[in-house]
Amino acid sequence: MTVTPLVIHERKGTWGRQLRPRVAGWPIRPVETRSEADLVAAARLHPFPLAVFDLSERQVSILADLATFLDHSPRAISLVLDPAKIPEAAEIAWECGATLVRSGLTRPPEVMDLLAHWSALSRQRADADGWFPADPADEDDPYLGFAALTPPAGFP
Numbered sequence: 001m002t003v004t005p006l007v008i009h010e011r012k013g014t015w016g017r018q019l020r021p022r023v024a025g026w027p028i029r030p031v032e033t034r035s036e037a038d039l040v041a042a043a044r045l046h047p048f049p050l051a052v053f054d055l056s057e058r059q060v061s062i063l064a065d066l067a068t069f070l071d072h073s074p075r076a077i078s079l080v081l082d083p084a085k086i087p088e089a090a091e092i093a094w095e096c097g098a099t100l101v102r103s104g105l106t107r108p109p110e111v112m113d114l115l116a117h118w119s120a121l122s123r124q125r126a127d128a129d130g131w132f133p134a135d136p137a138d139e140d141d142p143y144l145g146f147a148a149l150t151p152p153a154g155f156p
Contacts, residue, residue: 004050049122053066056084082102
């Protein structure tokens with residue numbers, strides 16, 4: 001099964017600590033980023049990555065990073081968390097291309113419900129776009145035909 005990266009971009013690691021153990025066993029690989037360079041590298045991991053951006057601190061910088069991330073991965077499915085309910089933050093995030101903006105307190109189970117849905121959606125989109133087989137067992141084994149070959153006469 002294809003593993004979808006979950007990019008968690010924040011300054012302190014709070015959401016990383018919350019989400020990492022909760023997605024263990026899911027077809028999701030958490031990737032925590034703190035810098036724009038790490039974020040750009042993470043954007044290239046998958047055609048439809050999942051992303052969580054936390055605006056708890058350095059809101060202007062995080063929103064600029066969101067714009068950069070979505071420039072490099074325009075088909076990402078992204079959640080922006082704005083616990084302080086900054087009036088302009090939601091509008092800027094939408095303009096950048098965020099999938100969803102949650103203002104106010106957001107609890108980890110709510111984020112997990114979104115990620116469960118979005119993980120399946122990411123895999124479906126990647127499969128439909130031809131990036132990955134829906135089931136690796138459906139993919140033809142390129143070496144399968146060699147097993148049926150008989151060696152030429154005189155071959156030991």
